[in-house]
Amino acid sequence: MCAATGGMIGYVLEQETGNILGYDVPVTTILTRIVVSVHDPEFIDPSKFVGPVLDKAGVDKLAAAHGWQFKRDGTTWRRVVPSPFPERILWHRPIRWLLEQNAVVICNGGxxxxVVAQPDGSMKGVEAVIDKDRASGLLATHIPADLLVLATDVDGVYADFGTAQLRRLPTLYSAEIDEAGFAAGSMGPKIAAARAFADATGTPAVTAALDQAALPHLHRSYLLRDVLKPAQDGASAQPAFAQLARGIHRHCQASLRRGTGELAGLGQGLTPAGDDFLCGLMLALNVAHPAPSILCQTITAQALRATTTLLGAFLRAAAAGHAMPQWHRLLAEGASPSAQGVADILRYGHSSGGDSLAGFLWGARNL
Known part of the structure; x- marks a missing residue:
């Protein structure tokens, strides 16, 4: 059943993707086998509903004819099949090889x-349905992917769903997540898969509708990746960040100078990554800090000792609260920035957009 579903969905996606991208871009579908445990409790007490709703007479007839299991789904009956936990993806390396050749790979369909391992080492297919979110998270961890997008039909993750206290959670850290607070039949598996992926790889996962999730997160900014990575206390591994935080919170110029000194000139090219980060940080200070001038002046004076002439001009502008039009448009959107607004920032330069966004996000989080 899953093999047929994967092949059918793969064909449709491959055909339409090829029509959109053109046939100079290689697109391929791979049927993906995933190892599950024969001892998984789902094989004793299956929970995954499949197929149409039935009355009791229909259930009795199909159970007698095929040996299928059924459970109540509300006031009606539906067939249930095992949904075992995915343990290992067989031959994930060919998927990685194709990606390295810039192919669009459609896999994990259905x-x-x-499959389960036999005593002689061979594999045998079993009648079951693996949760798609958990399977996607496992594959993304094996590759490993730069970003895991778990698409859904809402614009993000919400807490207290179905109550008057409903609120959107734009950012979640692994240690903050209470998986029990999300319904097992809807957002729960996505949260679990996202958390497992982020914990295993240190890179972010996104759960949202495609028009919200389809940001160019495959940016080239290692600073942004470090700022976004899950951490129990939200702190970065970079010692410079700790010095900057101390300087901002305590108005300690010595700490500000030390943190700035570690970042200024860090990276290659005319606009080093560390300086772009500092520009984004000063923009955050100008937006959200009650007294940004002295802080920005201290950061700029220290950074000018180690950076390029071009970045020196950018740093002075950022210290005064000036920014590109893309930033003004993003800031005008308030607390719920659009996917397009963030994309416009990330497209700027080779990594400058991502680096400056890293500084802004870090600053906003630590003010």
Whole structure:
């Protein structure tokens, strides 16, 4: 069943993707086998609903004819099949090889094809349906992917769903997540898969509608990746960040100078990554800090000792609160920036957009 579903969906996606991208871009579908445990409790007490709703007479007839299991789904009955936990993807390396050749790879269709290991080392297919989110998270961890997008039909993750306290959670850190607070039949598996991926790889996962999630997160900024990575206390691994935080919170110029000194000139090219980060940080200070001038002056004076002439001009502008039009448009959107607004920032330069966004996000988080 899963093999047929994966092949059928793969064909449709491959055909339409090829029509959109043109046939100079290689697009391929791979049927993906995933190892599950024969001892998984789902094989004893299956929970995954499949197929149409039935009355009791229909259930009795199909159970007698095929040996299928059924459970109540509300006031009606539906067939249930095992949904075992995915343990390992067989031959994930060919998927990586194709990606390295810039191919668009369609895989894990239908949640992958569940197989169990036999005593002689061979694999045998089993009738089951693996949760698609967990399978996607496992594959993304194996590749490893730069970003895991778990698309859904809402614009993000919400807490207290179905209550008057409903609120959107734009950012979640691994240690903050209470998986029990999300419904097992809807957002729960996505949260679990996103958390497992982020914990294993240190890179972000996004759960949202495609028009919200389709940001160019495959940026080239290692600073942005460091700022976004999950951490139990939200702190960065970079010692410079700790010095900057101390300087901002305590108005300690010595700490500000030390933190700035570690970042200024860090990176290659005319606009080093560390200086772009400092520009974004000073923009955040100008937006959200009650007294940004002295802080920005201290950062700029220290950074000018180690950076390029071009970045010196950018640093002075950022210290005064000046920014590109893309930043003004993004800031005008308030607390819920659009996907397009963020994309416009990330497209700027080779990594400058991502580096400056890293500084802004870090500053906003630590003010």
């Amino acid at each position: 949640g992958g094809i569940p």
